[in-house]
Amino acid sequence: MPATRLVDLDRILQARDLLDGVVRVTPMEHAREFHDSFGGPVHLKCENLQRTGSFKVRGAYTRIHGLSAEERARGVVAASAGNHAQGVALAASLVGTQATVFMSRKAPLPKVAATRGYGADVHLVGTAFEEAFAGAAEFAERTGAVFIHPFDHEDIIAGQGTVGLEILEQVPDVGTVLVSTGGGGLVSGVASAIKASRPEVRLVGVQADAAAAFPPSLAAGAPVGLDSTHTLADGIAVARPGELTFEHVTSLVDDVVTVGEEALSRAVLNCLERRKLVVEPAGAAPVAALLEHGGAFEPPVVAVLSGGNVDPLLLMQIIQHGMTAAARYLSVRLWVPDRPGSLAGVVTRMSELGANIVDIEHSRISGRLGIGEVEVALKLETRGPQHCDDVIAELQRAGYTVASADH
The missing domain is CATH 3.40.50.1100 (Rossmann fold)
Structure with a gap:
């Protein structure tokens, strides 16, 4: 493919003029909780708030x-x-x-x-x-x-590139841009827009581990197809890059990283809790990269939240999965004396420790129990890993035998 097929800045500027009044300039949110990890500002470009819920x-x-x-x-x-x-x-x-x-x-x-x-x-x-x-x-x-191809056409790439123009206007000193990447239309457009005037800015595509077609394609020097793409991030579950987008990524994108399903769940949960933003798993992939890859990106960082269209039922599952991945749930089994008030004492202790009981099971039938003991299995909602450890330690100090704990 000749290099002249790469979308240039003039074409993206024309697309911006065309889109004036059709799309909105989406807001840029400062994600303060990431500042210390990265040693500088981290911003979220909210394309989840775009018309139709995505870029x-x-x-x-x-x-x-x-x-x-x-x-x-x-x-x-x-x-x-x-x-x-x-x-x-x-x-x-x-x-x-x-x-x-x-x-x-x-x-x-x-x-x-x-x-x-x-x-x-x-x-x-x-x-x-x-x-x-x-x-x-x-x-x-x-x-x-x-x-109308979803990503592999010059006009599609030019239109998506207008996101890059807005990033440069909203965060002029941006150092790294993280972009959700499926077929590659968005990352190609954003890279074309930004590299034209700021070639030193680092462009990073983010794919789900289970649908990462770009790493093997880049290694092979040509688009390579995957056998399957089973991931929460359905919006970037594309089995093969496009010919045109592959050329853009090869020429303009500095790196492509991948993230796991747990990180995607945690990222959706982070956007909900910390930013009050509904973001689908594919759209939250750059936040997953922030969570999974630590301080690997040069600040100021802009993470593009590419979409917010998520089924409410799936969102409920993602929240539970994300809370589990973030150690917000604790499953613990206790052996307590089999006498009146013992179970009430356990419940009271949980309240004092600030752990919310999600489920409780009380059983006298177990070969592991001694005479005069019962087993109490608790599923608790906690504030995180340290709170889980504190709950277990306090239960042991209170004289309860902790048979098992998982968080």
């Missing part, structure tokens, strides 16, 4: 607006895990063309409902993004609808 509308509108009248008359078609679907649906309605979107049957229901709400005709096919992609490609071939 995707920037690229979708830029691409669809550039279609000819004849192309618009044929309609557009897209494949998406959800965020690109909403961006395409809204952009098509604003431009005045019909959108058809293919989504996985596993796509979060709120994303499906929102896409239909913007006027798109939605088809649910298969259980993976690749199946939706194939369905959209076949539909385009059969009907003549224009296929």
